[in-house]
Structure formats: C-alpha cells, structure tokens
Amino acid sequence: MKVTDTRIPDVKIIEPSVFGDERGFFMETWNQKQFEELVTGKPTQFVQDNHSKSKKGILRGLHYQTENTQGKLVRVVSGEVFDVAVDIRKGSPTFGQWVGEYLSAENKRQLWVPEGFAHGFYVTSEEAEFVYKCTDYYNPNAEVSIKWNDRDLNIEWPLNNNIDIKISNKDQNAMTLSVYIERDLHG
Incomplete structure (x- = not known):
C-alpha cells in the first residue's frame, strides 16, 4: 500500500498494491x-x-454530520468520479480549504476523508459505483449540506459543459460555509 499526503495533510490518497x-x-x-x-x-x-x-x-455533496461525525474511506469500483473533501474543523490551519482527486476503477485509488470534513463527488464517467467505509453511523437528523459551488470554497469541479449537472433538492438548497459557521456559532 502506498500512502500519499495531499495539500491538506490529514486527507490521504491510498494506492493499494495490485497484482x-x-x-x-x-x-x-x-x-x-x-x-x-x-x-x-x-x-x-x-x-x-x-x-x-x-x-x-x-454531483453529490458536500455532506457533513454535526453529530456522529464520520471519517470515510472512499473508492470507486466502476467508472470515475472527482472526489472532494473540505476542511470544516474549527481552528484548523486549513479550514475552508479543499482537496479534489480523481478516483476510478482503473486507478484503484482510495481517499481517506477524516472526521471534520465535508465530502462530495461528481461523476465524470457514464456511470460510477462508489463505495465507502464510515467510522460512525449515518444520522439523518444531524446531516448538513454545504453548497457545492460556494464562492468562498471556490472548488474547481471538472464540470462538462455539455452535460447538465444533476443535484438533489437537499444539495440544491444547501447552505454556504459562512452560513454554516454562523449557525454553528449561534446554535
């Protein structure tokens, strides 16, 4: 197994040995x-x-749970996605920064997204199957969506201009990072 740091040191790219x-x-x-x-x-x-x-x-995300925070080990078993992790840990030196990596069945890479990160992905192939392990259980009552196209985050999604982006209603109505911070400060 080869482990590579990203520009946010706690987020890791994992490349398994393939025989x-x-x-x-x-x-x-x-x-x-x-x-x-x-x-x-x-x-x-x-x-x-x-x-x-x-x-x-x-495009799914950017998702985060305010309770039962989850670390996620993500990979793609069919197709390809552009996977994104955003640091939303209070007091972190990389707060508000993001990492994006292509994960595919072909490159077999995995991404470790620790607790304290919002997560999302965009499908770049005809379809993709995405699998991930979580360190805590899904809690729908604590789930928050942060806007995928938040100007403050400025994520460089590899969008295909010939394809309409499809987003869930929950993600379409997501909050910006600044609203999330404000809400967190005032409970």
Missing part, C-alpha cells in the same frame, strides 16, 4: 493494521459500509 496478469487482478482493499500505521496513526474503527451508483453529471 495482475492475463486472468485479471487481485488487491487488498482494507487492512486494519496498515491503515492505522500508515494513514491515521491511531486506532480507527469502521462501523458502516455504503455503496451508491450514479450516472454521468450527478
């Missing part, structure tokens, strides 16, 4: 000991696995 020949390939997608030693440096427990399928032009 292939004319028959196909084999790779280990999860190893508790290596993950804790090479990625988090601390005990990390995953409690939930999720799998979603989306068509080209779908």
Whole structure:
C-alpha cells in the first residue's frame, strides 16, 4: 500500500498494491493494521459500509454530520468520479480549504476523508459505483449540506459543459460555509 499526503495533510490518497496478469487482478482493499500505521496513526474503527451508483453529471455533496461525525474511506469500483473533501474543523490551519482527486476503477485509488470534513463527488464517467467505509453511523437528523459551488470554497469541479449537472433538492438548497459557521456559532 502506498500512502500519499495531499495539500491538506490529514486527507490521504491510498494506492493499494495490485497484482495482475492475463486472468485479471487481485488487491487488498482494507487492512486494519496498515491503515492505522500508515494513514491515521491511531486506532480507527469502521462501523458502516455504503455503496451508491450514479450516472454521468450527478454531483453529490458536500455532506457533513454535526453529530456522529464520520471519517470515510472512499473508492470507486466502476467508472470515475472527482472526489472532494473540505476542511470544516474549527481552528484548523486549513479550514475552508479543499482537496479534489480523481478516483476510478482503473486507478484503484482510495481517499481517506477524516472526521471534520465535508465530502462530495461528481461523476465524470457514464456511470460510477462508489463505495465507502464510515467510522460512525449515518444520522439523518444531524446531516448538513454545504453548497457545492460556494464562492468562498471556490472548488474547481471538472464540470462538462455539455452535460447538465444533476443535484438533489437537499444539495440544491444547501447552505454556504459562512452560513454554516454562523449557525454553528449561534446554535
């Protein structure tokens, strides 16, 4: 397993060792000991696995839970996405900054998105299947959506101008980061 820091040091790119020949390939997608030693440096427990399928032009996010905050180990098993993590940790030196990485079935990369980050992705292939492990359970009552196109974040999504972006109503009505901060300050 190869682990690479991103420009936000707590977000990591993980490239598993892949062994292939004319028959196909084999790779280990999860190893508790290596993950804790090479990625988090601390005990990390995953409690939930999720799998979603989306068509080209779908943009999901930016999602975060105010309670039951989740670390996510994400990867794509079919197709390709542009995956984004935004640091929303209070007092963090990289607060409000984002990291974006292409994840695909072909490159087999995984992205570690720790607790304290909003997360989203945009599907760049005809369709994509996205799987991820979570460190806490989904809590719909604590979920927040931050606008994917918030000017303060200035995320450089690789949008295809010939394809209409498809966004859920929840994400369409998401708040900006500044509203999220203000709401957090005043409860």
